[in-house]
């Protein structure tokens with residue numbers, strides 16, 4: 001499973017929401033596999049479902065890429081606006097969400113390790129199975145809470161306050177990140193690059209948007225979460 005292509009979207013919030021919809025489907029699929037593993041045992045569930053590998057790869061690569069899109073594109077803009085209205089960085093929901101990214105990625109990587117060991121013929125012990133299942137359950141819960149917090153505390157607010165020009169800059173940052181992805185090493189969320197991202201954000205958007213000409217506010221139809229073409 002892949003996330004939607006950013007090139008099909010003209011609005012970053014719509015793109016990020018479409019990614020959430022796919023991640024939520026995958027969270028549901030993970031929940032289903034966990035339930036099955038609790039019934040038949042992890043080893044049996046691994047042996048009969050290659051979907052474990054596909055799902056864990058999805059969370060490790062695709063979902064982690066979505067978190068990077070948020071950190072490189074949307075979050076710096078929202079944080080900067082929050083600071084203008086008096087949020088201290090330590091109190092910002094963005095801080096909490098970036099910590100959440102590191103937490104989620106570390107959980108996924110530990111699950112993926114157990115899967116890879118299984119592929120290398122190392123069956124999980126009953127203790128390791130129990131541990132795996134409890135981490136996977138935690139991950140399902142944490143992903144749902146994370147997405148819900150983002151939608152309610154960040155996306156909704158961002159959708160109200162971002163100007164069309166700012167949306168273009170955010171999309172441009174996400175495009176750039178995707179273009180560079182092939183040559184970029186996987187980021188280590190245990191050492192978030194958020195501060196680095198912030199340093200590179202222009203505080204005066206006039207320069208950053210000078211090449212973008214936007215004549216109108218989005219129409220009501222454009223506000224719906226529909227990609228340009230699909």
Ligand SMILES: [Fe+2]
Pocket residue numbers: 066067070097101146150
């Ligand atoms: Fe996130």
Ligand SMILES: [Fe+2]
Pocket residue numbers: 020066067070147150
């Ligand atoms: Fe997200």
